[in-house]
Amino acid sequence: MTSPHSHGEPHGEQLLGVNGVELCTETFGDRADPAVVLVAGAAASMLWWDADLCEQLAARGRFVVRYDHRDTGRSTCCPPGRPAYTYTDLVLDVLGVQDALGIEAAHVVCQSMFGGVGLLLGVDHPDRVASLTFVSATTGADDLPPPSSDLPVPAEPDVSDAAAVVEYVVAGARAYAGGSPYFDETAIRALTARDVARARNYSSTLVNHFAIEHDRPARGGFGDIVAPTLVVHGDHDPLLPLPHGEALRDAIPGAELLVLKGAGHDLPRPVWEDFVSALVRHTTVGGS
Template sequence: MTTEKLYEVNNVELCAETFGDPADPALLLIHGAGASMLWWERELCGKLAARGRFVIRYDQRDTGRSTSYPVGAPTYAMSDLAADAVGLLDTVGVDKADVVAVSMSGGTALILGLDHPSRVASLTFVSTTTGDDGLPPPSMPHFDSPDFTDPAAVEEYVVRSIEAEAAGHFDEPAARELVRQDLARARDYEASLTNHFAMTFDGPRNGGFADLRMPVLVLHGDADPLLPLPHGEAIRDAVPDARLIVLAGMGHGLSEPYWSTFVDALVEHTERSR
C-alpha cells in the first residue's frame, strides 16, 4: 500500500509521500539528477521518522510520477525546482524544513538556503559540490546511453551506473529492484535520465555558499568516484561554520551500510536548528 499523493504546485504535478507525525520537525529530502523519491528508500525514511522527524520525499519534475517534459527540452530552471520545494512545503502545511540534498540537487538546496531562507531550518549536502574550477574530475567509466525502447537495456544501464558509483558497496538485487520500480512508476524514463542535465542552471540570486546563515552539514564519501572528496571539502571551506563528516569507503550517494551514521548525524545536526 502506498501513501503517495499528487499535489498541484506551481502549475505542475508533484508526487510526494510523507512519513511520521506532522507535528514533528519537518525533513525535506531531495535526491539527485534523474532520481525519483524511491532513491530515498522507504526503510531509511522510516528510520528518520522513528527519530522524531516528519519526513517528506518527492519526485521532482521529470522523475517518477511528477510532471514530465519532452526529452531534451525541459522548460524550467534549477530555481524552478527550488520554488517547487517551497510550494510543496506550503501544500503539506510545513512552514520551515530541514533540507537534505544529494549530488546535483545540492544546487537546488543552495537556492533554497539563499533565496528562501525563511523556509529552511538547516541544510545537509550529501555527495555534492561547489562546482568550483580546479576540483578533481570524475573517475568513473563511461557508459553509452541505452536504447530506450528496450526496458531490459535501460535497466542494465542504470544498474551498472549504480555499481560504478557505489565504490564497493553494491547490492545488485536491491539496485535492480529499485530500477525496476523506478521504470514502472516513471511517466517518461528517458526524460528522467536526460532532462535534469538539460535544464537552465541559473543559481541563487542572493549570493553563494559563503552567504548561507543556517546550520550546514556536509556528508561525503572518501571513495566517491563521481565527485571526489575535495568537492565536499570545498563546501565545508566555503560555508561559515559548516561541518564535514567523511564516510570512509562510501562512494557517490548514500549506501545502506552508512544509514545509521547518516541518521545519527542528521538528527544531531537538525537539533541545532531548533
C-alpha cells in the same frame, strides 16, 4: 492520542498541485515533528531516498517528506530533451511542497547535482530553511579534482527496452559506488526496475535534468548561507572525490563534514546509522 503515523509509517503517495505542475510526494512520521525534506539528485525519483531510510528517520522523531522531481517517477513530465522549466522552478517546487504540507521552514537535504537547489534555497529563501544538508555535492570550483578516469561511459540504451534501461542505470550506479564494499547490486537492480516501471516517461528522466541551466542565487553564494549546514560525503566517491565535500564545508560558515567511510556517490545501507544519527543531531534545536 498517539498518531497512527508516529512510528515511521508512510502516509501514502499523493499528487500535489505545486508551482503549476503535479508532484508526487510521500510522507513518513508525525506531522508534529520537525520536517525533513529530501531532495534527490538529478535523474533520481524519490525512490532513491529508500523508504526504509525514511522510516528510520521518522522513528527518530522526524516528519520526512520525499517527492518525485519533475521528469521523474509519477510527477509531471516534459518531452525528452525539452524541459519546460528552469533550475529556479525546481527550487520553487521544494517551497511549493512545503506550502502544500503546511511546513513553514524545513530541514532540507539535497543530493549530488541538486545541492544547487540547497544553495538557492539557503541564500535566497533563508526563512524557509531550518537547516541544510548536502550529500555528495560540490561547490563546483574549477580547482577541484575531476571525476575518476575509471568511470565508464556506457552506451545509451534503447529506451523502448525496459530491461536494457535497467541495465544501463545499474551500471551507472555500480560505477558511482566507486568500488565501495557496500554496493548491493541486487537491491539496486530491484529499485531501478521499480523506478523504470512507475515513471511517466523514463526517457525524460534520463536526459531532462541535464538540459537545464544552473541558476545562481540572486543574493550571494555559499558564503552567505546562514542556516546550520551539514556536509555528507563518501570517501569512495569517484564522481565528486572527497575534496569536493571538504571544499563545500570550507565554503559555508560553520558547516560540519561527515565522511562516510566506504561509501561512494550514494548512501548505501551500511552507512545509514551514521547518516541518520548525524542528521538527527543536526536537525535538533541546539544540536543536542
